[in-house]
Amino acid sequence: MIREELNNLIEQWENAKVDFKREWYWNDNMPNNIKETHKNELVKDLIALTNGDVYSTDKTAYLIIGIDDDTRELYAFDKSDVLPLDKLKQQLLTLLNNYAQPEFLALDIELVDEVLVISIPPRGSLISLSKDLKLKNSNTDKKGTTYYRVGEDIRVASSEVVGEFEKVFGDDKQNVSITIHGDVKGVVNAESGSVINQTIS
Numbered sequence: 725m726i727r728e729e730l731n732n733l734i735e736q737w738e739n740a741k742v743d744f745k746r747e748w749y750w751n752d753n754m755p756n757n758i759k760e761t762h763k764n765e766l767v768k769d770l771i772a773l774t775n776g777d778v779y780s781t782d783k784t785a786y787l788i789i790g791i792d793d794d795t796r797e798l799y800a801f802d803k804s805d806v807l808p809l810d811k812l813k814q815q816l817l818t819l820l821n822n823y824a825q826p827e828f829l830a831l832d833i834e835l836v837d838e839v840l841v842i843s844i845p846p847r848g849s850l851i852s853l854s855k856d857l858k859l860k861n862s863n864t865d866k867k868g869t870t871y872y873r874v875g876e877d878i879r880v881a882s883s884e885v886v887g888e889f890e891k892v893f894g895d896d897k898q899n900v901s902i903t904i905h906g907d908v909k910g911v912v913n914a915e916s917g918s919v920i921n922q923t924i925s
Contacts, residue, residue, distance in 0.1 A: 725843075730836045733786055734796050738876035740776040741783045743769060744793040748805040748840070761860050766816075767823050768859065771851050772871035772878040774828075774844050778888050782846050789840035793876075798839065806840055809833050816842070825854040850881075850889050 733742055750762040773785040789806070792799050806812050813833045821827040828851075832843045852870040859865060870881040872889070881889070 725834060725836050725841055727837055730788075730839060730841065733788065734791060737796070738793060740780045740873040740875065741773060741785045743773055743787050743876070744791040744796070745787065745789045746792050746799040747801040748789055751802065751805045761858060763819055764823075764857050764859055767820055767857060768865070768871055768878065770816075770820060770828075770831075770842070770844065771824060771853075772873050774847060774851055775870065775872040775881075775889070777873055778892050781889070781892050784846060785844040787842040789842070790838060800838065801840075803835070803838070803840075806833075809835065823853055823855060823857055824851050826851065849893055850886065 749766045750759045790801050853867050855867045857865045872881050
């Protein structure tokens with residue numbers, strides 16, 4: 725990512741797929757029990773961002789560290805908490821996949837002008853908790869909980885909201901483009917196997 729791309733994300737303000745944080749979630753000076761809940765808050769944030777909302781399922785999610793979420797100004801956080809990045813990436817994937825179903829297969833981490841950017845490509849399904857998640861203030865979200873975002877806010881999805889997401893993902897999977905006999909192209913219904921649209925290029 726180049727600085728111009730980062731600036732474009734910052735100018736969007738926070739939304740279903742973009743979140744700003746001033747500082748990293750934990751440091752080595754924290755007691756282990758406090759560190760654990762802060763790590764779990766990151767799990768919650770990344771699952772919610774990855775799910776986004778029903779209008780953003782095809783978009784990349786971005787968690788941007790080093791930006792004040794009120795002013796959108798740069799904030800010089802302690803980089804020693806996140807370096808080296810390759811180690812942090814493996815730690816995050818392990819942490820996420822300890823709680824997420826289906827698992828996270830990929831994410832990218834980079835420093836752009838002292839700002840940490842975590843990006844997660846769009847997924848083809850909703851991510852939910854695979855087990856209970858203990859959060860700050862002694863709150864615990866139960867296995868099966870699904871987070872999503874409404875603007876900059878994180879919500880727990882009701883069965884109705886989950887149904888809306890599943891309809892979007894189902895529509896995306898329903899029709900598959902294929903090539904039939906060389907230059908004849910068609911769109912095939914994934915369930916019935918019938919060609920519902922056909923063109924000759």
